[in-house]
Amino acid sequence: MKPIPPDSVGLVTPARLRFAKPLALASGGALADYEIVYETYGTLNAEASNAVLVCHALSGSHHVAGYHSADDKRPGWWEHHVGPGKSLDTRKFFVVACNNLGSCFGSTGPASINPATGRAYGPEFPMVTVGDWVASQARLADRLGIRKWAAVVGGSLGGMQALQWAIDYPDRVAHTVIIAAAPKLTAQNIAFNEVARQAILTDPDFHEGRFYDHATEPRRGLRIARMLGHITYLSDDIMREKFGRGLRGGKLNFDYQVAFEVESYLRHQADSFVGHFDANTYLLMTKALDYFDPAGAADGNLAAVLAPVKADTLVIAFTSDWRFAPARSREIVKALHDNDLNVSYAEITASHGHDAFLMRIPRYVDIFTAYMDRVYAGLTS
């Protein structure tokens, strides 16, 4: 393999903690006993004041930066932003990234063994919400000796967790960075998720969520769900730029094999998704997205719900993101300034669509870094 770049956190090993105290969930259920897998980068200072929590999005994990082995082909999903000298500078901050409950990357989820039955949870795994995740992350913070985060940051569904943190634990968050997020999903957004879920739920290999028992998985459904998702994460412009109407074999074949480059791309994305992502997790994550609506409890008045917030906030949106459009980020900004809270908002010109939050875009890097430098200056002053 190539040598690990010097601005990477390098080789990292995930850690695991067990929580034997039941976690009450928004659904009314509870998880009696669960495990959280997480990674940390950098060093927690003596005052435990330099900790930053990174929250992951729908298909993300605790593996935010660095490499798991010398043979790893790819680093963590936010390598562009986490490491020595990067936006989340691991020489300054102690970065914590945890895998959310319900995931398929190590924390307790539908594929884990339910101690009550001795077999995989499958459909018995309770639905989890953004609020439930934040509560579980707060417990992780307790165990790590972190009373207050210097910042909670995240993109997309991760940004929603950052916002929820500021609402639920106002005294435990100094700053939030909310990237490519929204205060709730639109009907159109929920509709996309529903089509994705239907693809999985109607796959004959789904077996009511018990596909583990049948040594199979709903590959077709999961593939279609991922393809649909991918279309919505990109913009019309970037698809035109990347694929146009380019033909894979240079000519039309008059059959249903791959003709256009974009078809090849989608099939490749789908293929690399199945086999490493769990269909039940996909269902759970999309539901957590759909249900997220902190203002719902106050008749849609987000400003009222944000009244307890104390954190300073940076909100970032991307011009071509139509899944979580800049206007949706502005709703968060408005609700924060309606409460006279410190908030800044940057709208990054980018053609990558929603996926821009994962990219290394110079202006995005600069503004994120500028903000985190302020966060750090606040710790040391």
Next chain:
Amino acid sequence: MIPARVDFRIIGDWIRPGSRVLDLGCGDGSLLAYLAESKGASGYGLEIDDAHVEECVRRGVNVIQTDLDAGLSEFDERSFDYVVLSLTLQAVRYPDRLLREMLRVGTEGIVTFPNFGHWRTRWQLGVLGRMPVSAALPHEWYNTPNIHLCTLLDFARLCEREQIEVLESQVVDHAHRPRLALRLLPNLLGEIALYRFRRARLP
């Protein structure tokens, strides 16, 4: 602290301590930073330029990246003590609408703009027959962002028409120095005009 620009000092003298300020076209955030430090003011800057937004974030000034021509609809009525528009009025698409918006969102407005009635401007246009270029108006006609230039008299007339009551005004030269002569012939000698105003109370 760097000695403040004179126009900043004038604005600083005009506002009450602890005020809530919205700065339209806040640039690198230096005015808001100055008002925060000297007057304990707080608030937000609106700015469209990427580099300026980053500078604001770097200096810890709240900035919202937006286009002023899109209006101030996300701000509620009377949510600020002052809404400031510094050297930007001449570059917006609808200065009259923006003034109305300023006085919807804020109790008082503060505007500064380059005075097109300055003698040098008049000389260049009236005698030389060329579009004026000066320290206060450094652009050529073909690349200027300034699309709505006005004189002190023009601004006063707009205020009258919009039922805006001018509370204070001052002119300075391009180095933002107030000079005695400027007070005598402001529309001829003032290069930059500063106004503080509010919605006129109807009799």
